[in-house]
Amino acid sequence: ASKKFHGRWGLPEGIIAKGENIFESAKRKVHEQTNLSIHLRGLVGIYNWYSEETRSTEIHYIFLASDPKGTSKPNISEILSIKEFSMAEIMAMPDASFSYPQFRQVIKDYRRGKLYPLEVINIL
Known part of the structure; x- marks a missing residue:
């Protein structure tokens, strides 16, 4: 819970830190918030919407991850x-x-089997 x-x-x-790519960022944010290390298996989708909460347009990359390693422990400065x-x-x-609210669409896409190879994202 956030x-x-x-x-x-x-x-x-979270936000991509200077000098890291989207994959490094995803793994880092999972580890920072949950104490788990993960393996990224694919991209469920890229979602773009306006957030009333942040009053900005956001782009979310949603990855499917597996093989969590470690003991889950919330970073209480970020999640409850x-x-x-x-x-x-x-x-x-x-x-x-x-x-x-767009989370429901992410789940629907996952359930429909949407999963793109990580190689669709070119790190330059």
């Missing part, structure tokens, strides 16, 4: 707690439970 989003559930997220949900539990949750 502090930034007042206890609503979401995925680890960590919880694993079943797909049935996620689908039963009201949209207001999520850190952003």
Whole structure:
């Protein structure tokens, strides 16, 4: 559950730091927020929307990750707690439970099997 989003559930997220690429950033943010190291398997999608919360247009790269290593522990300066949900539990949750309303579309895309190879993102 995210502090930034007042206890609503979401995925680890953050800003790409100077000098790192999107893949390094994704792994770093997961580790910083959850204490877990992950393997990125593919790209579920790139999502663009206007956020009332931040009053800005945001671009979110959503990756599928696997093989978490370590003991999950929330970084309480960024998130309140960590919880694993079943797909049935996620689908039963009201949209207001999520850190952003577009989360439902991300889940639908994942369930439809949308998964692009990481190579569609060119790091130059």
